[in-house]
Amino acid sequence: xxxxxxxxxxxxxxxxxxxxxxxxxxxxxxxxxxxxxxxxxxxxxxxxxxxxxxxxxxxxxxxxxxxxxxxxxxxxxxxxxxxxxxxxxxxxxxxxxxxxxxxxxxxxxxxxxxxxxxxxxxxxxxxxxxxxxxxxxxxxxxxxxxxxxxxxxxxxxxxxxxxxxxxxxxxxxxxxxxxxxxxxxxxxxxxxxxxxxxxxxxxxxxxxxxxx
Numbered sequence: 001x002x003x004x005x006x007x008x009x010x011x012x013x014x015x016x017x018x019x020x021x022x023x024x025x026x027x028x029x030x031x032x033x034x035x036x037x038x039x040x041x042x043x044x045x046x047x048x049x050x051x052x053x054x055x056x057x058x059x060x061x062x063x064x065x066x067x068x069x070x071x072x073x074x075x076x077x078x079x080x081x082x083x084x085x086x087x088x089x090x091x092x093x094x095x096x097x098x099x100x101x102x103x104x105x106x107x108x109x110x111x112x113x114x115x116x117x118x119x120x121x122x123x124x125x126x127x128x129x130x131x132x133x134x135x136x137x138x139x140x141x142x143x144x145x146x147x148x149x150x151x152x153x154x155x156x157x158x159x160x161x162x163x164x165x166x167x168x169x170x171x172x173x174x175x176x177x178x179x180x181x182x183x184x185x186x187x188x189x190x191x192x193x194x195x196x197x198x199x200x201x202x203x204x205x206x207x208x209x210x211x212x
Contacts, residue, residue: 015090022098029186040200133168145181
């Protein structure tokens, strides 16, 4: 996908909403959640771009600290991460839809999150997460096969909160779906589909109000 004409840290939100479908499996429940959210945006007269992380080249963070303090990751010209980060920075809002594997997000998605270190080291005040971008909303839909578990989503949500904060996003109330194990479970649930379509409509309307 193309990179928006926007340098990291520029105080401009000019791109479309970005929907990240983060499952390694095509056609699963979190993909269905992402599609329903996109449909809700369209119902409100909006448009969005969907990125399937499984189709992107994402190399894991090496923990080398070469990005400190410049923010220039040594992997930046070897994969798609910097282009994806630029799309996030230009978006009025984002959605991350992912399955839960062993009480956390899948490996490829976690690898993408870890690369956010190159943005974190550039924050003027890391303790206060002072971000040179307008505050915007981030939406999350997590699908788990397990029907119960008190801490089923806890670790993922905590990680996402601090990752998204680096890019100027505040985590909106997450949509959490249990008993979504077989690939067609989400599509078979009118309630789940309705929740995501409604969230997409709300997200677009909120962004339009904020822009106006």
